[in-house]
Amino acid sequence: MTRHGRRLEETTLTVWQVVELARHASRPYSLDYIRRLAPDFIELHGDRISADDPALVAGVGTWHGRTTVFLGHQKGRSLKERVARNWGMMHPEGYRKALRLAHHAAKFGFPIISLIDTPGAYPGAGAEERGIAAAIARAIMEWFRIPVPIVAAVIGEGGSGGALGMGVADRVIMLENSIYSVASPEAAASIVWRDNSRKVEAAEQLQLTSRDLLAMGVVEEVVPEPEGGAHMDFDAAARVLDEALFRHAQPLLAQPADVLLQHRYERFRYIDSLIHAEPHFGPKID
Amino acid sequence: MQLAKVQHEVRMAGAKLPPIALPTNCPGCGVSLDPETLRKHAYVCECGHHFRLGADAWIILLADRGSWHERWGDVRSHDLLNWKVPKPYQATIDQLADEGLNEAVRTGTCTLGGRPIWLAAFDFRFVGGTLSIVAGERLARGMEQAAASGLPYLLVSASGGARMQEGVLALMQMAKVNAAVGRLHSSGVPFFSVLTDPTFGGTAASLALLADINIAEPGAAIGFTGPRVIKQATYADLPAGFQSAEFQLARGQVDMVVIRTELRRLLAHLLEMYP
Numbered sequence A: 001m002t003r004h005g006r007r008l009e010e011t012t013l014t015v016w017q018v019v020e021l022a023r024h025a026s027r028p029y030s031l032d033y034i035r036r037l038a039p040d041f042i043e044l045h046g047d048r049i050s051a052d053d054p055a056l057v058a059g060v061g062t063w064h065g066r067t068t069v070f071l072g073h074q075k076g077r078s079l080k081e082r083v084a085r086n087w088g089m090m091h092p093e094g095y096r097k098a099l100r101l102a103h104h105a106a107k108f109g110f111p112i113i114s115l116i117d118t119p120g121a122y123p124g125a126g127a128e129e130r131g132i133a134a135a136i137a138r139a140i141m142e143w144f145r146i147p148v149p150i151v152a153a154v155i156g157e158g159g160s161g162g163a164l165g166m167g168v169a170d171r172v173i174m175l176e177n178s179i180y181s182v183a184s185p186e187a188a189a190s191i192v193w194r195d196n197s198r199k200v201e202a203a204e205q206l207q208l209t210s211r212d213l214l215a216m217g218v219v220e221e222v223v224p225e226p227e228g229g230a231h232m233d234f235d236a237a238a239r240v241l242d243e244a245l246f247r248h249a250q251p252l253l254a255q256p257a258d259v260l261l262q263h264r265y266e267r268f269r270y271i272d273s274l275i276h277a278e279p280h281f282g283p284k285i286d
Numbered sequence B: 001m002q003l004a005k006v007q008h009e010v011r012m013a014g015a016k017l018p019p020i021a022l023p024t025n026c027p028g029c030g031v032s033l034d035p036e037t038l039r040k041h042a043y044v045c046e047c048g049h050h051f052r053l054g055a056d057a058w059i060i061l062l063a064d065r066g067s068w069h070e071r072w073g074d075v076r077s078h079d080l081l082n083w084k085v086p087k088p089y090q091a092t093i094d095q096l097a098d099e100g101l102n103e104a105v106r107t108g109t110c111t112l113g114g115r116p117i118w119l120a121a122f123d124f125r126f127v128g129g130t131l132s133i134v135a136g137e138r139l140a141r142g143m144e145q146a147a148a149s150g151l152p153y154l155l156v157s158a159s160g161g162a163r164m165q166e167g168v169l170a171l172m173q174m175a176k177v178n179a180a181v182g183r184l185h186s187s188g189v190p191f192f193s194v195l196t197d198p199t200f201g202g203t204a205a206s207l208a209l210l211a212d213i214n215i216a217e218p219g220a221a222i223g224f225t226g227p228r229v230i231k232q233a234t235y236a237d238l239p240a241g242f243q244s245a246e247f248q249l250a251r252g253q254v255d256m257v258v259i260r261t262e263l264r265r266l267l268a269h270l271l272e273m274y275p
Ligand SMILES: [Zn+2]
Pocket: B026, B027, B028, B029, B030, B031, B045, B046, B047, B048, B049
């Protein structure tokens, strides 16, 4: 599965155990990785319109000798920090901050690393009042126009549109015990059964593990985690993630912008082409 | 095109809409409903309540008579994830097909007031108008062709969001469709979006709010997270009218709220103004 590091092995974990690992309270979060990838990381704040969203960290750091823009959902470690970070659930201002930094990266030709770790966008009244739907929609559309390499990695939870709003990239990889789903198991259970206690069944049905996504062709690679999970060894987890991110970023750095954008378009335009719903279904347009 | 012809085409009195499932009394005013009278008024009650229309009705309402040319209607969804509970997904979609429904999005070309356009209409009766692989494919292909041929793109949405039963591949449709929306905008083709009740989740957070002009129907609920989930997650008391079309107008998300019976005339006029 990977050319370097530990081979991805069969897992004996149940789907729900994977979900619990993805959400583990001592799992490394975006800043734990970013500070190891780029020790000189400088955090930048604000959407330049009205606010700064602490659920998304953003900034610049030197990564493999090159200034790089880092973006990442940030969950809190202590209860106080969790509240301040809103459990990594972004408001509209967060998506605007991300786009601001994306244009910043485009101006200077910096590559972008996006780390995804969110239960979803914030499902609250304030987010609705300030246009969360349009903010996510605009972010998803704009990522296709940012003419610098983007590599995204799901490091924990990839929940719904809130995750995808940060997940349009040239390559998308996942840590072994992370999940990526159309809705959180609780939300899916609430939608399908009107009963969010049936989350385990929903998780099994959703096919949300890294191995499922690799098989569906939605992600390029699954990065094996240290024995027992990423929380057992932050440094080792950061090393394998760093290696995989750079291996994916390197060929992109040499590509002309128009080729990069065309490939990014095709990556998502035909993302379901592994699934031949009909014989004539797929990339061909008549 | 002669003005007289346009005005004739724009009148919608002659368009006979299909019958729709109606309650006995109007949820807006409580008056008992006469289906035939309502049908003649595009299913808008005198009190202003707009009943939900399916894609078939929207096509009849908006396309000039005889001009509709459906595309990719033979591409059908099927169960990719072996989704079994609470009901097998394959059985759900087979049953809907037997009822004569063809996916959550239908698309094609037509004329409106004599002007050739691409039209896509969501159908809430098909798994809640959810964005599926086939729905996304029909939308993206239509937008790519509209961009290539220079035809305006008209969208009518009614959707609960991404389709759970197609898992993360349904989520990915938001990116697939928005990639095409970006190209549609770059091509200079006008894109008009009509948001009807309800437009939520992955549909609101992808193409529905990204048009050049966003038009909402009166009273339509539009948002990202539905009120039930907001209450469950935050214990918030939501005020009356929260996420309504009028709420979204006040917060800058839609350009106007337009009564259904005025819609065709407005769109024909816009198509004249955005050549
Ligand atoms: Zn009424």
